[in-house]
Amino acid sequence: MSSLRTALLAELRAYVPADARERAMRDRLAAFIASQPRAFERALTIGHVTASAWIVNAARTHALLTHHRKLGKWLQLGGHVDGDPDVRASALREAREESGLRSLRFASEAIYDVDIHAIPARGSEPAHEHFDVRFAFEADGAEPFVVSDESHDLAWVALASLADYGADESVLRLARKTAHL
16 A cells, blocks of 8 residues: 555544534545555546545635536536545646636645545446545635636635535535634
8 A cells, every 4th residue: 555545544534524424424435545446546437536625715705616517516626636646736736727726725734524425427437426535725816717628617606605506515514614724
């Protein structure tokens, strides 16, 4: 087992979840990484590890969300780790690729959140799960962003307005944690 994978497992086991639901997801995520040699590879069709970026402005009043092209809903930025167990680097890479922001910096080096969510079948890709490790970032809310081909749109959304964007419980949980950053 690689040192990055071992370190991630130790960090996940030490991570303190926000509630019982997140605790159950943390435990499943750690067990998945420990038992699946190809956990970080997108080719693992039952599911794979992904990395996300919860990006807030300096005042921590707004989050940058993407209207995801494939899923058709407003979410945090992030994506596949492409075989790399360095989930921090993957979260940062995905955030930069999907937003074009250069002012991104970690709000904390620690894991911010974990989530496991179902991805529906699409084309030849079967339904599967994303085992998502999430990190908090801060960015200059005035810096222009670029909408990538993975998104319909990007927007700085007021945390108080997330429900107006149809935010699901996992995004609302990210927002609730923002006060503790």
